[in-house]
Amino acid sequence: MxxxxxxxxxAPAPQTLRHSxxxxxxxxxxxxxxxxxxxVALTLGPVVYGxxxxxxxxxxxxxxxxxxxxxxxxxxYTGVLTNPDFWRYALNSTGIAVITTAxxxxxGIMAAYPLARYDFKYREGVxxxxxxxxxxxxxxxxxxLFILITQNFHLGNTWIGxxxxxxxxxxxxxxxxxxxxxQALPQELEEAAQLDGASxxxxxxxxxxxxxxxxxxxxxxxxFVGSWNAYLLPLLLLGPQNKTLPLGVADFSSEHGxxxxxxxxxxxxxxxPALVFFLAMQKRIVNGLQGAVKG
Amino acid sequence: xxxxVTTAAVAASPATSSGPAGPATRASARGAGxxxxxxxxxxxxxxxxxAEITFFVAPALVLFFxxxxxxxxxxxxxxxxxxxxxxxxxxxxxxxxxVSVLKNTLFTDALTHNLIIVVVSIAVQLPLxxxxxxxxxxxxxxxxxxxxxxxxxxxxxxVVAGVVWRQLLVPDYGGIDAIARALHxxxxxxxxxxxxxxxxWTVLFVLTWKYLxxxxxxxxxxxxxVPEDLYEAAQLDGASxxxxxxxITVPLLGPTLRTxxxxxxxxxxQVFDMVWILxxxxxxxxxxxxxxxxxxxxxxSQAFGIASAASVILxxxxxxxxVLYQQLILRRDTHPDQPRRKAKR
Numbered sequence: 001m002x003x004x005x006x007x008x009x010x011a012p013a014p015q016t017l018r019h020s021x022x023x024x025x026x027x028x029x030x031x032x033x034x035x036x037x038x039x040v041a042l043t044l045g046p047v048v049y050g051x052x053x054x055x056x057x058x059x060x061x062x063x064x065x066x067x068x069x070x071x072x073x074x075x076x077y078t079g080v081l082t083n084p085d086f087w088r089y090a091l092n093s094t095g096i097a098v099i100t101t102a103x104x105x106x107x108g109i110m111a112a113y114p115l116a117r118y119d120f121k122y123r124e125g126v127x128x129x130x131x132x133x134x135x136x137x138x139x140x141x142x143x144x145l146f147i148l149i150t151q152n153f154h155l156g157n158t159w160i161g162x163x164x165x166x167x168x169x170x171x172x173x174x175x176x177x178x179x180x181x182x183q184a185l186p187q188e189l190e191e192a193a194q195l196d197g198a199s200x201x202x203x204x205x206x207x208x209x210x211x212x213x214x215x216x217x218x219x220x221x222x223x224f225v226g227s228w229n230a231y232l233l234p235l236l237l238l239g240p241q242n243k244t245l246p247l248g249v250a251d252f253s254s255e256h257g258x259x260x261x262x263x264x265x266x267x268x269x270x271x272x273p274a275l276v277f278f279l280a281m282q283k284r285i286v287n288g289l290q291g292a293v294k295g
Numbered sequence: 296x297x298x299x300v301t302t303a304a305v306a307a308s309p310a311t312s313s314g315p316a317g318p319a320t321r322a323s324a325r326g327a328g329x330x331x332x333x334x335x336x337x338x339x340x341x342x343x344x345x346a347e348i349t350f351f352v353a354p355a356l357v358l359f360f361x362x363x364x365x366x367x368x369x370x371x372x373x374x375x376x377x378x379x380x381x382x383x384x385x386x387x388x389x390x391x392x393x394v395s396v397l398k399n400t401l402f403t404d405a406l407t408h409n410l411i412i413v414v415v416s417i418a419v420q421l422p423l424x425x426x427x428x429x430x431x432x433x434x435x436x437x438x439x440x441x442x443x444x445x446x447x448x449x450x451x452x453x454v455v456a457g458v459v460w461r462q463l464l465v466p467d468y469g470g471i472d473a474i475a476r477a478l479h480x481x482x483x484x485x486x487x488x489x490x491x492x493x494x495x496w497t498v499l500f501v502l503t504w505k506y507l508x509x510x511x512x513x514x515x516x517x518x519x520x521v522p523e524d525l526y527e528a529a530q531l532d533g534a535s536x537x538x539x540x541x542x543i544t545v546p547l548l549g550p551t552l553r554t555x556x557x558x559x560x561x562x563x564x565q566v567f568d569m570v571w572i573l574x575x576x577x578x579x580x581x582x583x584x585x586x587x588x589x590x591x592x593x594x595x596s597q598a599f600g601i602a603s604a605a606s607v608i609l610x611x612x613x614x615x616x617x618v619l620y621q622q623l624i625l626r627r628d629t630h631p632d633q634p635r636r637k638a639k640r
Binding site: 029044047049065106110130133144167230236245 | 458599
């Protein structure tokens with residue numbers, strides 16, 4: 001797995017380096033840096049403003065909305081961190097995201113395998129089902145889903161009740177990303193495995209699964225962050241006890257509308273886990289998307 | 296080729312006699328190769344293959360049909376009833392809900408807003424994203440860091456980003472108004488989100504901020520796939536940097552750009568979270584979208600029949616646009632020299 005990761009990440013790099021040396025001379029590097037910094041400032045500005053806002057008092061914000069904290073105060077953040085609601089929301093978000101991710105990755109890789117490497121009559125048809133699934137907005141199905149989860153399955157207000165539909169809606173993306181990924185594994189590997197007497201299931205377990213690590217990480221992170229950030233489905237399905245962080249942020253910001261600094265602190269802390277998780281995995285995500293978009 | 300024929304023949308014989316485990320496994324493994332040895336497979340091996348396929352695909356299909364397809368079918372059913380969400384579906388009204396949705400100016404306005412969001416998102420993010428991607432696709436110190444930072448807004452949940460922007464855009468006390476004051480730029484009295492004529496443009500600005508990073512990252516990924524030798528050839532011909540970008544990079548990036556535009560289009564039709572948090576569809580419905588309309592009808596008015604009709608219309612619009620896009624634009628990405636890729640489409 002590490003070997004395949006290495007080849008995937010290192011292969012494109014030399015190309016870029018060589019090509020840029022030759023052709024990117026004209027817009028000088030200083031200009032590029034300047035534009036990049038402007039873009040990054042616009043991109044990060046609101047986030048940084050929110051984080052810094054949490055270190056200010058409401059009086060400071062009212063006095064000069066665009067100033068730095070002076071003095072820096074910690075009580076907004078300590079207030080959130082000692083708020084049991086915040087931790088309950090975080091626990092709910094984590095539980096739901098972990099179940100969703102597990103469901104998506106397991107079902108996704110299993111479905112992608114025959115769709116990528118078996119030859120059967122309905123293969124393209126089944127794949128099209130998932131491709132069309134990309135078009136299904138959760139909002140279209142939201143009312144029947146609400147009835148199905150709460151009345152038919154009695155799973156309203158539970159982690160699994162959110163995770164199941166979230167996983168189902170994440171499956172199309174997962175299959176669409178994983179299939180070309182699995183197709184790209186060389187045919188020779190499969191032939192070699194056959195010569196050694198491996199069945200297709202043996203090939204799946206012993207060769208394909210270990211080699212799909214990067215692909216599974218990609219779809220897993222996408223599913224995790226998607227679930228972590230979801231709003232509409234939890235909004236309708238979860239009661240006050242089981243809110244997730246986005247619901248908590250939305251409620252906190254409307255209930256404490258005048259406490260701008262408190263809202264900034266709450267919001268900033270809520271964004272940390274997904275941000276850290278995603279940035280740690282960023283390289284792999286990009287590699288995974290590369291395979292999906294090039295097709 | 297002769298090897299394939301013999302393997303198929305060998306594979307076929309044992310199953311008819313006794314069917315020991317070894318060769319049968321061998322035969323099924325053989326079938327994995329695309330279009331090889333498929334025709335002469337024995338009954339047992341074929342059955343086994345079918346069982347394997349079912350085993351692998353079933354969990355995903357069950358999940359998908361139960362929680363995606365079935366609810367959508369149910370939405371179609373509910374859309375033909377007058378229903379307050381309680382009790383059985385009895386009050387059948389046929390297509391009346393559809394008629395009232397399509398006659399409702401709140402819905403047609405929302406649809407217009409969605410179409411504006413589709414067009415403006417693509418028209419703004421495509422050149423901007425491409426420009427930044429080309430800029431960052433060069434050797435420079437901190438390149439990886441820059442790429443990562445530009446991606447940050449995309450990672451945030453729409454709720455979190457929306458709440459921060461809402462605070463930033465509060466009239467007078469928000470950061471944006473403060474900066475504008477410092478630069479002596481006049482700001483609208485009711486705020487950027489509260490003034491009917493500019494609210495939608497403000498929402499579009501925030502959406503661009505949120506999703507530009509995705510465009511940049513995807514375009515950068517696509518740039519990795521442009522073959523190096525083309526650049527070398529162009530350089531030998533004495534092409535300038537601009538010519539290279541226009542004649543080589545952009546055309547070769549075509550499939551990436553078209554796929555991105557497709558994703559952007561579908562996403563723009565479904566916009567909900569950000570609008571719901573920023574404006575709730577206001578002021579006076581000037582930022583409403585189809586999704587905010589149907590959620591409002593469903594949750595606030597308990598008009599589930601109307602809400603379902605709106606959701607079916609949203610789905611049909613998305614489907615029609617997707618099929619048109621596929622037929623008119625994505626089609627050209629089918630490469631005859633790559634049968635596998637072709638199969639995917």
